[in-house]
Amino acid sequence: xxxxxxxxxxxxxxxxxxxxxxxxxxxxxxxxxxxxxxxxxxxxxxxxxxxxxxxxxxxxxxxxxxxxxxxxxxxxxxxxxxxxxxxxxxxxxxxxxxxxxxxxxxxxxxxxxxxxxxxxxxxxxxxxxxxxxxxxxxxxxxxxxxxxxxxxxxxxxxxxxxxxxxxxxxxxxxxxxxxxxxxxxxxxxxxxxxxxxxxxxxxxxxxxxxxxxxxxxxxxxxxxxxxxxxxxxxxxxxxxxxxxxxxxxxxxxxxxxxxxxxxxxxxxxxxxxxxxxxxxxxxxxxxxxxxxxxxxxxxxxxxxxxxxxxxxxxxxxxxxxxxxxxxxxxxxxxxxxxxxxxxxxxxxxxxxxxxxxxxxxxxxxxxxxxxxxxxxxxxxxxxxxx
Numbered sequence: 410x411x412x413x414x415x416x417x418x419x420x421x422x423x424x425x426x427x428x429x430x431x432x433x434x435x436x437x438x439x440x441x442x443x444x445x446x447x448x449x450x451x452x453x454x455x456x457x458x459x460x461x462x463x464x465x466x467x468x469x470x471x472x473x474x475x476x477x478x479x480x481x482x483x484x485x486x487x488x489x490x491x492x493x494x495x496x497x498x499x500x501x502x503x504x505x506x507x508x509x510x511x512x513x514x515x516x517x518x519x520x521x522x523x524x525x526x527x528x529x530x531x532x533x534x535x536x537x538x539x540x541x542x543x544x545x546x547x548x549x550x551x552x553x554x555x556x557x558x559x560x561x562x563x564x565x566x567x568x569x570x571x572x573x574x575x576x577x578x579x580x581x582x583x584x585x586x587x588x589x590x591x592x593x594x595x596x597x598x599x600x601x602x603x604x605x606x607x608x609x610x611x612x613x614x615x616x617x618x619x620x621x622x623x624x625x626x627x628x629x630x631x632x633x634x635x636x637x638x639x640x641x642x643x644x645x646x647x648x649x650x651x652x653x654x655x656x657x658x659x660x661x662x663x664x665x666x667x668x669x670x671x672x673x674x675x676x677x678x679x680x681x682x683x684x685x686x687x688x689x690x691x692x693x694x695x696x697x698x699x700x701x702x703x704x705x706x707x708x709x710x711x712x713x714x715x716x717x718x719x720x721x722x723x724x725x726x727x728x729x730x731x732x733x734x735x736x737x738x739x740x741x742x743x744x745x746x747x748x749x750x751x752x753x754x755x756x757x758x759x760x761x762x763x764x765x766x767x768x769x770x771x772x773x774x775x776x777x778x779x780x781x782x783x784x785x786x787x788x789x790x791x792x793x794x795x
Contacts (some may be wrong), residue, residue: 411736412493413618413620413621413622414667415620415622415623415667416472416559416576416579416666416667417557417579417663417666417667418546418556418579418580418581418582418583418613419581419582420582420583421557421580421582421583421585421659422575422582422583422584422585423584423585423586423652423655423659424585424586424652425586425587425588425648425652426464426586426587426588427585427780428459428463428547428584428588428589429463429586429652429789431460431463431545432466432467433471434545434582434787435467435500435695436467437462437470437540437758438543440469440499440500440543441469441470441499442469442470442471442472442496442497442498442500442677443464443469443470443471443472443498443501443502444471444472444474444492444496444498444500444502444720444723445457445460445461445473445474445499445502445504445716446474446489446501446502446503446504446505446509446510446512446513446516446521446612447451447473447474447475447477447480447503447504447505447509448475448476448477448478448505448506448508449476450474450505451473451474451475451504451505451509451549451679452473453463454588454600455601456504456530456549457473457504457539458542459588460502460504460547462616463533464566470693471723472492472496472498472500474489474492474493474516474572475505475511476488476489477489477505477508477509478508478788479506479508479685479687479688480508480562480564480570480681480682480685480688481508481511481512481563481564482564483528483564483565484564484759485511485512486515486516486563487528489512489515490515490516490519490520490528492535493516493520493677493773494520498520498542499542499543500542500543500544500545501513501517501520501542501543501544501545501736502544502545502546502547503544503545503546503547503556503557503580504546504547504549505548505549505550506549506550506552506553506555507548507550507553507555507562507688509551510546510548510553510555510556510728511555511560511561511563512544512561513544513546513574514546514561514573514578514580515528515531515543515561515563517530517542517543517544518531518537518541518542518577518578520542521540521541521542523540523761523781524540524541527628528563531573531575532563532565532571532572532573533572533574533770534571534574534575535574535575535576536573537573537575537577537578537686537698537714538575538577538764539577543576543581544580544581544582545580545582545583545584546580546582546583546584547583547584547586547589547645547752548585548658548659549587549589549590550590550593550597550598550601550658551587551598551601551602551605551641551651551657551658552600552601552602552603552604552605552658552689553601553605553658553662553688554605554658554659554662554663554665554666555659555662556580556583556584556585556659556662557576557579557583557659557662557663557666557753558578558579558623558662558663558665558666559574559576559577559578559579559666559683560573560574560578560666561573564682565608567680567682568679568683568725568766569682569766569769570678570681570682572772573792579779583659585594585652585655585656585659585688586655587648587651587652587655588648589651590651590654591645591646591648591651592645593645595642595645595745596690596746597687598638598641598642598645599638599689599744599745599746600656600687600688600689600690600692600693600744600745600746601656601658601677601689601691602634602638602641602642602689602692603638603689603692603696603740603744603746604653604688604689604692604693604700605630605633605634605654605657605661605672606631606635606638606661606674606737607663607664607692607696608627608630608661608662608664608665608670609630609631609634609657609660609661610626610627610631610667610673610700610714610737611665611670611671611673611674611776612624612626612627612661612664612665612667612669612670612793613627613628613631613664613668613710613713613714614671614707614710614711614790615665615668615669615670615776615778616670616671616775616776616777616778617669617775617776618667618776619668620667620668620669621665622666623663623664623665623668625669626660626661626663627660627661627664627665627668628659628714628717629657629660630658630659630660630662630664631657631714631717631718632717632718633653633654633655633656633657633660633726634657634658634661635718635740636653637650637651637653637654638654638740639740639743641654642743642744642745646735650794654728655755666697668776669673669772669773669776669777670773670776671705671773671774671776671777672699672702672773672774672777672779672781673692673699674680674692674695674770674773675767675770675774675777675781676691676695676699676763676767676786676789676790677691677692677694677695677780678691678766678767678773678783679762679763679766680694680695680750680755680766680771682766683755683759683762683766684753684754684755686753690746690747692767693741693744693748693751694748694750694753694793695789695790695793696737696741696770697734697738698789698792698793699789700733700734700737701734702779702781702789703728703729703777703779704731704734705779706778706779707730707778707779708726708727708729708730709726709727709730710778711729711730711733712726712729712730714733715729715730715732715733716729717738718733718736719736747792748793749795750790750793750794750795752795755794757794760769760787760790760791761787763786763787763790764783764784764786764787764790765783767781767786768781768783770787787788
């Protein structure tokens, strides 16, 4: 068995209504000022009110930074850090989707009173260093798994995204409470659910750091997501299914935090950067074609996954791996998401640039089971154009 390391968040709290345990977490230490990091939509729909009730009940001073946007820019991150420093906060709570949690992680590092690093120092792998402020993350979508990953993604130019990856970004506590996801629109539930499934698949096929611990988590994640995504899309008020989706997303996050994702994400990022297609939707767009491309090197893994999801599956490895690709395509077909670039107003003359930008995602492409070159990336984008 190959040597491996496995790291994750030390305290995970899961269950309907589990946000109430925040009270005990915050009263266990003499915190003075909490920063709630979220987006305007959370405030508009008043999803944050249960958290505020707890903060007011325990008389903990708090401030709210709600300027986070999807694919947050460097300026948004820097503004958030400046605000946190002005407020002299001593604990950070990220509440929302992946973007809010990603920004919260960076705030926790850069707003620490003795931290000397700048945002530009953090980019890359293992560049971010302690100290940081205490950090609690509460997801409101079942997709990114950011609550249990040591990763933050920042939009560093008009169309480019850059990752910060370091163990110091692991939160102290992740709270999974599906009551916050009950009113998610169907298309967001679909896109984030597919995103989580991609995390599990790419972790299971990761070229460099695939390991038995991550494999175990990825398989369990994929089973939960496979069983519950259709239930959530049929009835968004099915809280049991939504809680299962949150747990599946979290398990997938733990898996890919240790066995990183590959070409699906590498090809998805430019779609978000250029055309502001959501991350989960971007993953859904390229998923099937990347699975097909990876078949020569990943067929054994795909065969194992379809047998795990459907123990009645039989046949040779080639046939089983094809069944897995078809199975995932069925999820996409049932998702209701638009799956062609032309229908999303992506111009055909942009496909060359998309392929060029995808090739810049070397942090991700090195994990892909099959080496991907520019022409092959271009062909994948063409295959999903119309």
